[in-house]
Amino acid sequence: MKGFFELLRRFVPPYKRQLVLNIIFNILAAFLTLFSFALIIPILEMLFGINTQEYAYTPWGTASLTTFVVNNFYYYVQCIIASSGKSVALACIAAALVVMTGLKTGSAYLAAYYMISLRTGVVRDLRAMIYNKMVTLPIGFFSTERKGDVMARMSGDVTEVENSIMMSLDMMFKNPIMIVVCLSMMLFVSWQLTLFVFILLPVAGLIMGRVGKFLKRASLEQQNQLGAIMSNIEETIGGLRIIKAFNAEQKVKRRFGAENERYRNLSRRMNRRYELAHPMSEFLGTATIAIVLWFGGTLILGGTSAITAPKFIYYMVIFYSIINPAKDFSKASYNIQRGMASMQRIDKIMKAENPITDPADPAALPALRQGIRYEGVRFRYGEAWVIDGVTLDIPCGTTVALVGQSGSGKTTIADLLPRFYDVNEGRITIDGIDIRNYRVADLRALMGNVNQEAILFNDTFYNNIAFGVDDATPEQVEQAARIANAYDFIMASENGFDTNIGDRGCRLSGGQRQRISIARAILKNPPILILDEATSALDTESEHLVQEALDHLMKGRTTLVIAHRLSTIHNADLIVVMDNGRIVEQGTHDQLLAADGAYKHLVDMQAF
DSSP states (O other), rough: HHHHHHHHHHHSHHHHHHHOOOOOOOOHHHHHHHHHHTHHHHHHHHHHOOOOOOOOOOOSSSHHHHHHHHHHHHHHHHHHHHHHHHHHHHHHHHHHHHHHHHHHHHHHHHHHHHHHHHHHHHHHHHHHHHHHHHHHHHHHEEEEEHHHHHHHIIIHHHHHHIIIHHHHHHHHHHHHHHHHHHHHHHHOOOHHHHHHHHHHHHHHHHHHHHHHHHHHHHHHHHHHHHHHHHHHHHHHHHHHHHHHHOOOHHOOOOHHHHHHHHHHHHHHHHHHHHHHHHHHHHHHHHHHHHHHHHHHHHHHHHOOOOHHHHHHHHHHHHHHHHHHHHHHHHHHHHHHHHHHHHHHHHHHHTHHHHHHHHSSOOOOOOOOSSSEEEEEEEOOSSSSEEEEEEEEEEEOOOOEEEESSSSSSSSHHHHHHTTSOOEEEEEEEETTEEHHHHHHHHHTTOOOESSOOOHHHHHBBHHHTTOTTTTTHHHHHHHHHHTTTTTHHHTSSGGGOOOOOOOGGSSHHHHHHHHHHHHHHHHHOOOOOEEEEETTTSSSHHHHHHHHHHHHHHSEEEEEHHHHHHHSTTTTTTEEEEEEHHHHEEEEEHHHHTTSSHHHHHHHHHHH
């Protein structure tokens, strides 16, 4: 239960008021339950004529509180019997029982009312915290995690926490209060019987606790397997075109079927054990009641007990009222064990550290007068160096193109500039200041990105272009679309700028998607531009339109271009040829052709 209380410490403090009110009303409901049950004693004594004692009124302060309440209660009951008869007295006590029960159920409802606010608030906060954490994590975190598994943690695991831990909160606060209050009354009525009960209850708790430990382990395996299934589904949807093209439907069906069957087996084992909890607690509770009934009844029948038969029945009623809270408490414990397994998976995201941090004393945002410089930069994802000793100057207002074979480190060089990753050795400066001395948000505000795969959102043209620019006007969005050669096809759509482009822009062609991403970069108006193979996946006509839009975008900006099609960068101010993470050549297009080296070889290969 240590993990459960740690969870409460993390998420419950904003809802302390609701928690306090819940506890107050639970305590009130518990005491009202005891007092309503206490009315059973005079009813039984009247029916069977057991109590023949004459009572006199006891003034306040002349006796203990218990004597004052009990004595005067019996005094008033005797007065009603004397004036109106036993039947009327019995009706009055029954009416008091109804009133007490009404107050008890009302208090129980108010306790649940405030618990619902706490429960739903914690789940909302948890989901928001996971999402906010996910957005702030570095890109490197998701290169080692399966997207489907991350989605499963945000959906399936949060739902499991909601359905298990949060749904059990009420039981965890209400039932212990009820158990403690009832046990206190049981001690007051008969400490000998209660001592006997204290010997029996831990045995039952130990047996049920072993089931709960298994459930946490089984639930963790089940949730991990659900993450694998979600990843499989996500990969299948993303690769459906290839699956069909290679007639691999049966293969992926078999793979999914095997994972689905494993999930079913894990769920079956866990749910069978979970369903065992209720019958087990029912059986143990009934066995405990039977033993106490036998032990107490034997004492009364043998005349060796100070407790009377009506009080013993009241004692048994109180004891029986503990059984249901105890069963619910044990059920809540099982649920919490399941939920903590999901919380353990969620914490893998929540407690992940982000190495990309802001400095304690950040430098002011530069005006970008000198430019960008890579100084002896080295970087690796694992053991091997991906970037090995790169030194490169990108003067302000110039266009520098990175070329080379796949895997030579071009994209990594570009990703280091906005601090998607941090360098392992060396440094990158803007206007002579290490980029790690700027706030991350300020640094990325200087830059606009256009990638090979246009990353768009399931939203309208307008919102995709204005993405990240909160104060954009319709006129500015329209102007950006015109410059990007996107205005005509946007206006030709059914609702113009308010047309939804579908998931990842699936309703658009590749060239149209790319021009929307260029319009987005134009609207941002960044002084630094990063173009990652922005035209390599386009046909000739689309490439021409996109290249024309890029030319408009690059005017007057410091631009880093990654290119496979060398025809698109022959006008660059500097072309840098990379191989295995190192710069092997650099110069203008004409200089590199004249050098007859690696660049000339790449040009000849593309011409061939």
